[in-house]
Amino acid sequence: MTDSFVAPPQTDRPVRARLAPSPTGALHLGNARSFLLAWLSARQQGGEVYLRIEDIDSPRVKPESVRQTIEDLRWLGLDWDQSDLQRDEEPTLQSGRMPRFLEVLEELIQAGRLYVCRCSRKDVAEAASAPHDTALPALEGDVYPGTCRDACLKPELLEKYAWRWKFADAKMHWTDRLRGLQQANPARQLGDYVIAKFQNGVLVPAYQLAVVVDDYDQGITEVVRGDDLISSTYRQLAILKHLNWAPPNYIHVPLVIGPDSRRLAKRHGDTRLAFFREAGIRAESIVGYLAHSIGLIDQRADVTAQELVGELDWEKVSTEPTVFEFEREYPGLN
Ligand SMILES: [Zn+2]
Structure with missing residues (x-):
């Protein structure tokens, strides 16, 4: 097994972070905290913030949900220097950049980095359940x-098929600003992944490709996001390396979970920012909770996002998930 080295990110570019909500559900405490950290990190380095609406997996997003997401971010006290927003505040969605994604996809096909796969979801699940290498455990789901x-x-226009990225059978490593050295053999621990799908007569690039192209085109140098995306980083770095594009710095922050240790969801109560706002809770209270829950401030206090600029120290940020209990944090509210 050879060792495929991923170059360290360039640090000589001006810092630019992104807020990249997918407007499929309202902002809740968990993703709000990741956005707050992304924004704080950029601002205290004197960097810029770019707002991107990631709707590639759900192109039929309603304009109201996009507006709601933007309103939630503003209520939280976050701002941005550039965005997908046009003058009338209607965002140019990621799905509007399809031609650019397809251009990069074509380049990868021509370079022989992809292959056609006709397996159904069921085929993959069945094949993946066969015994395999236990020394290299799966990083997520079915390999x-x-x-x-x-x-x-060959791609057939009348059939359902996907283009998959062909991983080299090699170890890959990269450094997460918060979690340190990450290494795995993605060919064995993740498996070749879908980079575009032919469905309903059109070729649709997957999120993994769109995000790489957007980060590059928008000059993003720092990606702060939930640690459920750590394994995706291997997929994205593989594309970046092939295209010879400088990777951003990656910082994967822990999620907010419910008392049952599962990712925050409806069953844990209504944790949408809109719910708190409508219930009369001030943004400073939520920002204070989020900052305290991740170790930015020692005591729970009402604070604005702006007041936290300068308080973010990655050495102090926890890598453990935060358990949110409604009755403890906001008794009687839900
Ligand atoms: Zn297949």
Whole structure:
């Protein structure tokens, strides 16, 4: 097994972070905290913030949900220097950048980095359940076993198929600003992944490709996001490395979870920012809770996002998930 080295990110570019909400659900405490950290990190380095609306996986997003998301971010006290917003505040959605994504996809196809896969979801699940290498455990979900990898299938316009990225069978490593050295063999621990899908007569690039192209085109130098995306970083770095594009700094922050240790969801009560706002809770209270919950301030206090600029020290930020209990934090509210 050879060691594929991923170059360290360039640090000589001006700092630019992004807030990249997907407007499929309202902002809740968990993603709000990741956005707050992304914004704080950029601002205290004197950097810029870019607002991007990530709707690639859900192109039929309603304009109201986009507006709601923007309103939530502003209520929290976050601002941005550039965005996908036009003058009338209607965002140019990520789905509007399809031609650019398809251009990069074509480049990857021509370079032989992708192959056609006709496996159904069920095929993948069945094949993945067969015994495999236990020394290299799966990083998430089912590992695609490479059924179509050497089949040299041609894309057929009338059929359902996907383009998959072909990982080299090699260890990859990179450094997370918060978690340190990360290493894995993505070919074995993640499996080749879908980078575009042909469905309903059109080729649709996957989030993994769109995010890489957007980060590059928008000059993003720092990506702060939930640690559920750590394994995606291997996928994105593989594309970046092939294109010879400088990777951003990655910082994966812990999630907010419910008392049952599961990711925050409806069953844990209504944790949407809009709910708190409508219930008369001030933004300073929420920002204070978020900052305290991740170790930015020692005592729970009402504070604005702006007042926290300068308080973010990654050495002090916890890597453990935060348990949110409604009755403890906001008794009687939900
Ligand atoms: Zn396949």
